[in-house]
Every structure is written in C-alpha cells, then in structure tokens.
Amino acid sequence: DTAVSQTPKYLVTQMGNDKSIKCEQNLGHDTMYWYKQDSKKFLKIMFSYNNKELIINETVPNRFSPKSPDKAHLNLHINSLELGDSAVYFCASSQGQGPYYEQYFGPGTRLTVT
Amino acid sequence: GENVEQHPSTLSVQEGDSAVIKCTYSDSASNYFPWYKQELGKRPQLIIDIRSNVGEKKDQRIAVTLNKTAKHFSLHITETQPEDSAVYFCAASSNAGNMLTFGGGTRLMVKP
Numbered sequence: 001d002t003a004v005s006q007t008p009k010y011l012v013t014q015m016g017n018d019k020s021i022k023c024e025q026n027l028g029h030d031t032m033y034w035y036k037q038d039s040k041k042f043l044k045i046m047f048s049y050n051n052k053e054l055i056i057n058e059t060v061p062n063r064f065s066p067k068s069p070d071k072a073h074l075n076l077h078i079n080s081l082e083l084g085d086s087a088v089y090f091c092a093s094s095q096g097q098g099p100y101y102e103q104y105f106g107p108g109t110r111l112t113v114t
Numbered sequence: 115g116e117n118v119e120q121h122p123s124t125l126s127v128q129e130g131d132s133a134v135i136k137c138t139y140s141d142s143a144s145n146y147f148p149w150y151k152q153e154l155g156k157r158p159q160l161i162i163d164i165r166s167n168v169g170e171k172k173d174q175r176i177a178v179t180l181n182k183t184a185k186h187f188s189l190h191i192t193e194t195q196p197e198d199s200a201v202y203f204c205a206a207s208s209n210a211g212n213m214l215t216f217g218g219g220t221r222l223m224v225k226p
Contacts, residue, residue: 099146099207105157
C-alpha cells in the first residue's frame with residue numbers, strides 16, 4: 001500500500017556514468033516532483049510535472065532529464081554524473097497543482113558518485 | 115523568487131520543554147506555509163500548515179503562528195518528547211509560484 005515509491009533506494013556509481021531513478025505513486029495524484037537534498041539537508045525542488053507536462057524546471061543542468069510516461073510515474077535520468085550530484089533525491093506527489101495541496105514524499109534515493 | 119530563511123539550524127531541549135523554530139520569507143505574495151518533519155533516514159512528512167488568512171493554527175502539541183506584516187512564521191512544539199527529535203523544514207508558496215521553497219531545516223534534539 002506504498003503511496004509514493006522510488007527505486008533504487010541506494011545508487012553508487014562512478015563519475016561520467018548515466019543512471020536513472022524511477023518513481024511511482026498510487027494515490028491518483030496529478031502532480032509529481034523531484035527534489036534534491038544535499039549533505040547539509042537543504043531540500044530544493046528540481047522539477048514539477050502536472051498530468052505528464054513539465055511545469056517547473058528550477059535551473060537544473062540539462063544533464064538531468066525527467067520523463068513522465070503517465071501521470072503515475074516520473075523518472076529521473078542523469079547523464080555524465082559528477083561528484084556534486086551526490087545527494088538524496090526525493091520524488092513527491094500532490095493531488096493538484098499549486099501550493100495548497102499536501103506533498104507526499106517517497107522514501108528517497110541516496111546517490112553516491114565516486 | 116522566494117527565499118526562506120530558517121533558524122536555528124540546530125536546537126537541543128530537555129524532554130518536556132518547549133521548542134520554537136522561526137522562519138522568514140521574502141515574497142509578500144506567499145500565502146501558504148507548511149511545516150515538514152523528517153526523521154533520520156526517512157522521508158519528509160507534513161505536520162501542520164497555515165494559510166495567510168489565519169494568524170495561528172494549533173494541533174495538539176504543535177502550533178504555527180504567522181505574521182504577514184513582518185513576513186515571518188514560527189513552529190511551536192510544547193511538552194517535547196524524544197520522538198519529536200527530527201529535522202523540521204518550513205516552506206512558503208504562493209498561488210502564482212506553484213512550488214514550495216523550503217528553509218534550510220532545523221535539527222531538533224530532545225534529550226530524555
């Protein structure tokens with residue numbers, strides 16, 4: 001009965017590699033997000049999709065490419081990984097677009113780039 | 115864009131004491147202010163929120179106050195318990211913004 005799930009939970013890879021993180025929500029929500037949480041716990045939005053359409057892209061390098069095949073899934077593909085990409089990546093979803101809808105977070109994916 | 119500052123970054127209290135975490139925001143158009151709690155190794159979860167048409171909201175041991183004129187809002191936890199130990203994030207958003215801007219987080223430690 002997991003609401004928002006992410007795979008994998010841990011990802012260790014070398015610089016220059018390409019990797020993907022998958023996110024799925026079974027809440028029937030229309031809006032999904034990707035956040036990055038760095039080592040200092042700072043939580044920053046990267047992307048937001050509403051009904052499979054990109055609505056927010058917060059100056060994220062174009063090495064990061066989100067893909068939403070349907071409104072229940074929002075995957076994150078990262079090309080040419082760099083040391084600075086090491087962080088915990090959280091997927092989240094909300095019922096609607098806009099600030100008043102509670103965001104439900106996934107368990108996070110800890111990415112370590114060596 | 116919106117900028118949210120949060121203080122203190124760490125807070126240590128004795129069990130049973132009160133804890134207060136403060137946030138300031140920059141965008142006067144912001145009208146929604148949620149607080150999220152993140153336990154160690156877990157996901158952030160919403161614990162309370164407040165809209166700009168309300169000055170205070172309370173839910174059992176936690177309360178949030180909002181001063182729109184000064185552009186700051188605070189989280190108050192009374193009778194703290196060890197399970198309150200976590201990182202707390204404030205956030206701000208506006209209708210036009212369509213997104214939450216989070217503060218830097220406060221690590222609260224409640225000593226038994």
